[in-house]
Amino acid sequence: MYKQITTALLGICTFGTAMAQSSAPNTIIDGWDVLIKKCEQNNPNFRADLYELNKQIEQKAEAYMQANAANKTTAVKEVPIVFHIVLTQTKINQLGGTAGIAERIQSQIDVLNKDFNAANADSVLIPAAFKPLYGNMGIKFSLAHKAPDGSYSPGYEIITSAKTAFDIQSGTKGTGMYCSDAKFTSSGGADAWDTKKYINVWVTDITPMGVGGVGTPPPYAIYGGTTQFPWNEQGIVISYMAFGKRTNSSQYFPLDAAVAGRTLVHEMGHYFNLFHPFGMSTMDNKTCTDDDGVSDTPLESAPTQSICPAFPLLDTCSKKFPGVMYMNHMDYSADTCRTMFSKGQAARVNLELAGGGFRDQLTSDPGLIYWWSSSVENVVVNSEVSVYPNPATDACTINCNNAVAKRIDIINNLGQVVHTIVPAANETIIHADLSNLAKGIYIIKCTFAETMTTTKLMHY
Numbered sequence: 001m002y003k004q005i006t007t008a009l010l011g012i013c014t015f016g017t018a019m020a021q022s023s024a025p026n027t028i029i030d031g032w033d034v035l036i037k038k039c040e041q042n043n044p045n046f047r048a049d050l051y052e053l054n055k056q057i058e059q060k061a062e063a064y065m066q067a068n069a070a071n072k073t074t075a076v077k078e079v080p081i082v083f084h085i086v087l088t089q090t091k092i093n094q095l096g097g098t099a100g101i102a103e104r105i106q107s108q109i110d111v112l113n114k115d116f117n118a119a120n121a122d123s124v125l126i127p128a129a130f131k132p133l134y135g136n137m138g139i140k141f142s143l144a145h146k147a148p149d150g151s152y153s154p155g156y157e158i159i160t161s162a163k164t165a166f167d168i169q170s171g172t173k174g175t176g177m178y179c180s181d182a183k184f185t186s187s188g189g190a191d192a193w194d195t196k197k198y199i200n201v202w203v204t205d206i207t208p209m210g211v212g213g214v215g216t217p218p219p220y221a222i223y224g225g226t227t228q229f230p231w232n233e234q235g236i237v238i239s240y241m242a243f244g245k246r247t248n249s250s251q252y253f254p255l256d257a258a259v260a261g262r263t264l265v266h267e268m269g270h271y272f273n274l275f276h277p278f279g280m281s282t283m284d285n286k287t288c289t290d291d292d293g294v295s296d297t298p299l300e301s302a303p304t305q306s307i308c309p310a311f312p313l314l315d316t317c318s319k320k321f322p323g324v325m326y327m328n329h330m331d332y333s334a335d336t337c338r339t340m341f342s343k344g345q346a347a348r349v350n351l352e353l354a355g356g357g358f359r360d361q362l363t364s365d366p367g368l369i370y371w372w373s374s375s376v377e378n379v380v381v382n383s384e385v386s387v388y389p390n391p392a393t394d395a396c397t398i399n400c401n402n403a404v405a406k407r408i409d410i411i412n413n414l415g416q417v418v419h420t421i422v423p424a425a426n427e428t429i430i431h432a433d434l435s436n437l438a439k440g441i442y443i444i445k446c447t448f449a450e451t452m453t454t455t456k457l458m459h460y
């Protein structure tokens with residue numbers, strides 16, 4: 001069940017985009033294995049039940065694909081996502097503080113949106129034999145800008161927790177599984193936002209060391225339904241070490257095989273009911289009867305562990321060309337090796353988003369995403385906040401006229417928060433570094449206890 005990372009192999013196989021770091025742990029564990037083991041303990045008939053369920057889903061997916069091709073339905077489904085960053089101050093600092101976290105979130109959203117829309121640049125590496133199977137999920141992940149209480153949110157919250165880590169198999173709150181303590185404020189974590197309407201992602205430190213993440217599947221009865229996967233625990237927990245995409249070498253990314261943001265892509269697949277192409281878990285037999293319930297992913301005898309083999313890779317379950325689809329996002333190959341979902345996987349995921357699916361309410365309230373842009377006219381403008389110089393080049397000063405803002409967001413012309421500042425107590429004159437921002441027009445939004453203000457800033 002361990003993903004062995006071999007530094008020497010990584011050096012050869014990462015397409016030159018990721019350099020191995022000598023301090024990296026040499027194993028990553030997928031939380032999914034723990035989850036499947038638990039399902040089997042709870043339900044002695046789990047395997048048989050799962051095969052039956054997968055057969056039914058596969059039939060529906062086939063019908064979906066045929067209808068989709070005939071109707072050319074390509075509307076992108078937009079879903080709100082919220083990140084709960086639950087870390088000690090030391091670990092928040094390791095990620096570069098608030099600014100570093102905001103940057104990782106943006107890079108993570110970018111990776112998700114590329115991989116779930118068949119728009120990843122490294123898709124050119126997909127072998128010609130598999131290219132016709134390159135699937136487009138048609139899902140756009142957008143930061144949720146409306147919190148459950150109706151207030152504005154940048155789409156994430158940073159909780160400075162006293163707890164150093166959360167265990168994948170124990171806890172004091174909720175089910176005690178899959179880092180449940182991270183999902184409750186009362187146990188040092190952060191309460192979920194309505195998990196039927198928001199995709200909740202908890203970014204934290206997971207024990208045992210090396211667990212990349214774990215995504216809860218839709219609560220089908222065979223998994224134990226909402227007893228095993230209560231609604232208030234649904235979502236994804238991801239290790240802060242594998243969060244976001246590495247954009248420069250100074251960032252903290254200790255897991256060599258997890259530098260391209262694909263841990264969350266993989267766990268998001270589980271959240272939408274995808275399995276590994278090699279079957280239920282890494283603990284399977286190798287008789288090739290174990291499948292993922294997807295018609296166009298070839299059988300695979302065992303995971304491709306944290307490396308990027310040469311194409312074609314033949315094994316005992318796929319003996320003939322083109323062999324196994326080791327570049328699939330649901331395999332265990334290195335982040336920089338995983339470049340595609342298949343069309344069958346895309347259909348299976350979309351069944352969960354369609355009416356009657358377990359994730360169908362995610363698209364029900366666009367207001368959770370667009371709260372900011374739709375309510376901008378109602379914002380109380382406090383002319384006492386001044387921003388200077390304006391236009392500005394590398395930096396500007398935000399003077400809140402003796403008031404202390406709870407937060408200051410710098411928002412680009414797409415409505416995206418590109419930088420957030422949380423002023424210290426009594427800090428009413430704030431220095432904002434603009435040197436990392438693209439030139440353009442921004443809105444500086446200051447949120448106070450009762451009001452908020454917006455000021456236009458020209459950055460050139």
Ligand SMILES: [Zn+2]
Pocket residue numbers: 030032266270276
């Ligand atoms: Zn997995």
